[in-house]
Amino acid sequence: MPPAAPRCPLLPLLLLLLLLLLAAARPAAPPHRPTFACGGVVSGESGFIGSEGFPGVYPPNSKCTWKITVPEGKVVVLSFRYLDLESDxxxxxxxxxxxxxxxxxxxxxxxxGTVKPGALVSNSNTMLVQMTSDANTAGSGFIAKFSAAEPHERGAQYCGGRLEKPSGSFQTPNWPERDYPAGVTCSWHIVAPKNQLIELKFEKFDVERDNYCRYDYVAVFNGGEINDAKRIGKYCGDSPPAPILSEKNELLIQFLSDLSLTADGFIGHYKFRPKKLLTTTVPPTTTTVPPTSIVKPTVALCQQKCKRSGTVESNYCSSNFVITGTVITAITRAGSLHATISLINVYKEGNLAIQQAGKSMSAKIIVVCKQCPLIRRGLNYIIMGQVEEDGRGKVFPNSFVMSFKTKNSKILNALKNKTC
Structure with missing residues (x-):
């Protein structure tokens, strides 16, 4: 009988080591990623919502709606953690x-786009978020956190809400102890009874200064939503806007700060006023024309022969504003032309309200007599005129308007430095 093979005492250890190495070589299970559906109903003290398929590209031609509810007696605070939608x-x-x-x-x-807004706060315990995409997508969508907050906590960290008392005040976060924070979006919706109007005044005002109010600003709108056609004005700098009176019973005040410089902020006051008292409580000014005398002078004005007089130089100082731009909309209303001008350059601004959207700037003007001076959509013009209280430009038949060509820039740049 042959002798038995010598037993190796290390064999069990070698086998165990081999099994461990094989286990380590297997691919690890992928980490769990939350997946978001198209909309939904969510509730609780806090949670997350996100675009369909996030972080993948969101689908085209979709509309997704999320209804958020936090406990009764609290308000919803929504903070975007990530935002990447087609930019426009x-x-x-x-x-x-x-x-x-x-x-x-x-x-x-x-x-x-990709710039996240500041914290957004509802005026109750419910909020609705709706994402819409067209046929061409370009981005990963968004993810946002919602949480519940006590209404009284908004003064320090948040802002905005619905104001329905006959009078009241509103102010930027941290007022008056320190500067307002960066990255804030606030909306105050003031609602009066149907037969009343709203008078608005700013007591103190200090918002980052910029010629076109592109960075931090306050915008005031007639009505209850952000609508450029109903915008009364856009304000920044350290001079309080003139008192504002609503057209009807609603005003919307929007405050926005970007992610850079901040300032002291502001405090504003409002009060309701009966419509029927307006004719007796508004003092007349030298520029006010009694309603009964408006029609005839305007008709006579528009019947005159339309002929441009003077030159760019001779009209410069007598005009409140001087701009160059392209007519992008032109609508006839009651014999006047209401136009939106996409600005090429601003040489004299006055109190003209200039809207900033990304890198584009625009202003609204009214050509009192639609045929004089005649402007057409899609063409470029030098436009000079006066400014109404609401910040719109007003162009009369004797205002100076002419086609703009690049060669005109030289003389306009020289006039910009002129002291009138």
Whole structure:
């Protein structure tokens, strides 16, 4: 009988080591990623919502709605953690809308691109978020956190809300102890009874200065939503805006700060006023024309022969504003032409309200007599005129308007430095 083979005492250890190496070589299970559906109903003290398929590219031609509810007696605070939607100056293609309430609520804001807004706060315990995409997508969508906050906590960290008392005040976060924070979006919706108007005054005002109010600003709108056609004005700098009177019973005040410089902020006051007292309580000024005498002078004015007089130089100092731009909209109303001008350059601004959307700037003008001076959509002009109290430019038949060509820039740049 042959002798037995010598036993190796290390064999069990070698086998165990081999098994461990094989186990380590297997691919690890992929980490769990939360997946988001198209909209939904969410509730609780806090949670997250995100675009469909996030972090993958969101689908085209979709509209997703999320209804958020936090406990009764609290308000919803929504903070975007990530935002990547098709970029457009006016957010016309892919965008996220935020509303107060779950139905027919005031729109707090519309957002697109990649710049995250500041914390958005509802005026109740409900909020609606709606994302819309067109046929061409370009981005990963968004993810946002919602949380519940006590209404009284908004003064220090948040701002905005619905104001319905006959009089009251509103102010920027941290007022008056320190500067307002960066990256804040606030909307105050003031609602008076149907037969009353709203008078608005700013007591103190200090918002980062910029010629076109592109960075931090306050915008005031007639009505209950952000609508450029109803915008009364856009303000920044350290001079309080002139008192504002609403057209009807609603005003919307929007405050926005970007992610850079901040300032002291502001405090504003409002009060309701009966419509029927307006004719006796508003003092007449040298520029006010009694309503009964408006029609005839305007008709006579527009019947005169339309002929441009003077030169760029001779009209420069007598004009409140001097701009060059392209006519992008032109609508006839009651014999006047209401136009939006995409600005090429501003040589004299006065109190002209200039709107900033991304890198594009525009202003609204009224040509009192639609045929004089005659302007057409799509063409470039030098436009000089006066400015109404609401910041719109007003162009009369004797105002100076002419086609703009690049060679005109030299003389306009020289006049910009002229002391009138």
């Amino acid at each position: 100056n006016l957010c016309r293609y892919d965008f996220v809308d935020i509303y107060n309430g779950h139905a027919n609520g005031q729109r707090i804001g519309r957002f697109c």
